[in-house]
Amino acid sequence: MKFHFEFDVKKMLHPIQHQHNLMLIGSCFTENMGEKLQKHKFKVMDNPNGILFNPVSVAEAITAYVDNTIYTSSDLFQYNDAWHSWKHHSRFSATTTEASLQKINTATAAAHAYLSNADHIMITLGSAWIYTLTEKAPQAKHGSVAANNHKAPADWFYRRLMAIEEVLSVLDNMIHRLFFFNPKLKIIFTISPVRHLREGVIENNRSKAVLIQAVHHLVDKFDRLYYFPAYELVIDDLRDYRFYAEDLVHPNYQATQYVWEKFLGACMDDDTRNLIKEIAEINIAHNHRPFNATSAQHRKFMASYHEKTWQLQQKHPYLDFSEELQYFAF
Template structure:
């Protein structure tokens, strides 16, 4: 008997390698995948504005990177004894305006340079629901879209569901600008499998339907776009609450790991997978806690792994094994 529906995933035409630069932007699921890429020594930049859920906020952030836009104090607002940006996650908030601006503008400058050189852009869209600012919101343009609510009062926002046409209009223009800014850039779209149940069950499904419809329209239109079915893997393949965290909203470790393995299989070639296995072995050794750090056995363990990492570093000079080399060398 079959208890799951497994399906074939289209391969990425040009596989990702460790020589590529990968910029990831979007929902919290972006950071789950980004963390795994980092662990395997890929060159990444994750969410330079912090977590973003809706396509308009993603487009505004990427546009700011293209333009190297500088945020000013007039763009911030003061609430709950801290300074915030409506365009950024609360991790960019500061106790002073200067502190917040330094974090925001440094991140934008890094993102501008990285995006110009990036080979792949991962965009994970979470929700088509947007929250526009009302006249009650502090220091805000009425009708502007908040990327993060910063736990502000509910009457500071008005909720609206984007249409497929709205999403297409925003992303189509963005994609043209991205390709003008970086002629080699390729874009991988995913829809987050995180369920936005606070919007409502029916409302969450309407939202995901809008995003899926818009993204597939764009993938069919542009040559350098690819769709990876993270959403479908969790919703239609795993399809069980066993694969969700206790909140029944976020995919758990097993689901995220399953999606990661499918991503590796679809987007990376054999040589890259072999290198990932070597890196994984080094990482395990690096995390190993010795029972007796002064024993001859442990010293031999350190020497063996030091030689392994030196050899890997010579073969792959673009990878950074500095902390592992220091550890195995006993520094």
């Protein structure tokens, strides 16, 4: 008896390898994948602006990295005794403009340098609903879209659903800028399986439909674009509330692990997957906490994994096992 509909995921034409530089940008699901990639020793820059949901904010952030934009105090606003940016997550907020701008401009400069030599960028879109600033919002510019509302009053925003043509235009311009800036770059698009139920069930489905239609149009247009079906794997393959957290919005550990395994199968070759298994074994040993740290058995265990880690480091010098080697040296 089958309890879910499993489908084949199209393999990526240019698989990801550990030698590659990856940038991830988009919704909170992006950070779930980024954490797993970093855990398995991939070189990753994850969400330099913080979590972003809509195509406009993603495109604006990427364009700022390409241009190496320098933000000034005129780009910030004060609310609840802190300074914020409408283009950045609240982790860039601070009690002074100088502190906030320091964090923002440092992150932008680092993203500019990293993106110029990146091999892949993974863009995860969460919602086609955008919140434009009204005249009541401080530092509001005509038609400006807020990437983060910073818990500001509702009358500072006007909500609307982007049209497919609008999403296409925003992303198409961004893609051309990216390819001109970094000709070797490959783009992976995903749609976040996180359900934006605060918008409403019907509104969430309308939003996802707009994103899916627009992204597939672009994937068909550009040969360096690839679509990974994270959304479909959770919604149509697993298709059960057992795979969501208690809020019924975010996929739980089992769901993200299932998507991760599918990602490995579709986006990485056999050699990379085998290396991931070896790294995972070392991670487990590194996280092991012994009952008796002074026992001969534990010393033997540590020596064994120090040797395994050292051998793997010699075989793959582009990986960094310094922390693990220090731990196993005991």
